[in-house]
Amino acid sequence: MADDLNDDDYYLQEEVGPQETEEPTEKKVKTKKNQKSSTIKRAVGTYSDLVSTIRIHYKKTKSQYELDEVISIFNSSISAPVPSSIQLRLDEYLNELIPKSKWSKQSELSSAPVVLIIAQSALRCIELGKMLKNCSSAKLFTFHYLFAKHKKLSEQIELLNKPTTLFNIIIGTPKRVDDVLDGNCLNMKRLKFVLIDWNYQNIKQQRLIDLNQLKTELCHLLCEQKMGGPADIDGKSHSETDNFLPCKFVIDGITYSSAENYFQCAKTTNQADRDMVLRSGPGTSAWAAGQRVKIRDDWESIKVDAMYKGNLAKFQQNDELRQALLSSGNGSVRFTGSTAFWNHWNGLIMERIRAELRQSGETDARHAAEIRDAMEKDDEKVNQSSAQNTRQKKHKMHSRSVFILCTLAVFLLMVSSSVTVADENQGRKLANAPWLGAPHFQELAKRGRFVFRDAPHAYHQEFKADEIEDSDDHPAKRNWRL
Structure with missing residues (x-):
């Protein structure tokens, strides 16, 4: 209590x-007009x-x-x-x-x-x-x-x-x-x-x-x-980084309408749920549909990789978006419109994809490798966590x-x-x-x-x-x- x-x-x-x-308990009505509007x-x-x-x-x-x-x-x-x-x-x-x-x-x-x-x-x-x-x-x-x-x-x-x-x-x-x-x-x-x-x-x-x-x-x-929205790079907003941005790309023969659409589909456990999320569209509707499905057991350990895979295909198969990202320079990609977890990882995912697609030298290769290693370590950390730690983590989500x-x-x-x-x-x-x-x-x-x-x-x-x-x-x- x-x-x-x-x-x-x-x-x-x-x-x-x-x-x-101070409020009067009774209010006298003096006229019929007041009585009607009371x-x-x-x-x-x-x-x-x-x-x-x-x-x-x-x-x-x-x-x-x-x-x-x-x-x-x-x-x-x-x-x-x-x-x-x-x-x-x-x-x-x-x-x-x-x-x-x-x-x-x-x-x-x-x-x-x-x-x-x-x-x-x-x-x-x-x-x-x-x-x-x-x-x-x-x-x-x-x-x-x-x-x-x-x-x-x-x-x-x-x-x-x-x-x-x-x-x-x-x-x-x-x-x-x-x-x-x-x-x-x-x-x-x-x-x-x-x-x-x-x-x-x-x-x-x-x-x-x-x-x-x-x-x-x-x-x-x-x-x-x-939630969501574009990232800032060197003080400028870059719409191509928005996971809710409508754009079509194909993974394993299936056409998705946004990175968020693919991400929400990836968490499903059966074909019916996957089809429902797939049909939901690119933006908030995809996110909303993803909240109504049963989530696969290993989702916590693979969700960052799923976000990376969807965004990589998005930029690989859309020339205009890819060029916009590659021309953004070497500045940090900063997201502010989501949770602390996704603000952090979405930024690193974009920086990794930019470095991998640009391949302009040793600097890009080293930066991409560092982010890849960080993602793998995070996956191992999630897999090694005990059920008790998982419960404590859920209880502390304020x-x-x-x-x-x-x-x-x-x-x-x-x-x-x-x-x-x-x-x-x-x-x-x-x-x-x-x-x-x-x-x-x-x-x-x-x-x-x-x-x-x-x-x-x-x-x-x-x-x-x-x-x-x-x-x-x-x-x-x-x-x-x-």
Whole structure:
């Protein structure tokens, strides 16, 4: 349990308590005009509203190709219809997503949330936190706040880096969650669900997406990325080095559409998955498709070689790209748009290919040999690592790259503004809290962070097949019944 839960209550009462008490409990309506405008009734949001919001937000800042890339990820699976209005408490909703037995088994990792809840303000975060504190499953729903009024960013990152900071749920605002991810202090390997408090209206009857700044921050959290992109050589950007760049080349009789397309195909274990990834295209879609396949057992030891092989064929079979790389001089190839691991190795791979293709003398030959030896040593190091070291490595992955690579089945929680206070033992009931069409994400990435997957398949990972078949009312059937 996070060590700041009890302290938060005292701090938050001191920080935001007066704001709550200043709000009038009753407001007299003097005219009929005021009475009519006192409540704004909005239709319950749908999943298509989220897609529309993203499309409109990026329409003027992204090219049509870039926009289609983002939207294609959000549209990569069909979500099943759900009831437009249901009565449930927040704790009931969470228990329906993940059974209590699953919650109790996942509490040993520090700063490793199972659920991420995005709300519009600090006050709303506190309100949601109180709902969890007052419920019968409060011991399981340990949570941690992430918003600006709670703690300074530096203090928040320092706390999250402590091994004693344990919780199952994060409740925060888009900007603070984004900033904390950049601080490389969250372990996202356990993350299963992301809930967006979409329908809630503040005292001014504004939803999260009605506030331009919050809408921008939410879109950035969901869609923006620093993954991939071209490298800099001697201060100049070289587009030919981008692994997502569309270009055709052939390896073993198969035509690939980009280096990333080949790389993602290389990790597959069967022909069906390979064909699916191959058809996905050159850019983000190839990366997204690669996250939905079973990965070969030796992938960690061969992935750098696979990236090298795909890029070598790319430059060998595309004259214009090859000439651009060879004319870049002898400067270091510096990538900054990916994880530290791939920023390092992609740069060395490009330098090796440049030296091997140019073959201008002893300097190129020696540099290519040095990089080749480094790659071979890295492969040996991976092969010799024990299972225990591998587990420790996974547990220590706190960077934003884990936020990209973690397996997710994500829901967008639609919380209505009409909240009724129930019995103290029952917590608060949320009226009209349907899912946003229950979209199902597999990956949360920097470029189109949310990658959707078929919901039944996602739930089959959480529940045994016989459990689902034996119960007509099982969430895996009920939530996604077409």
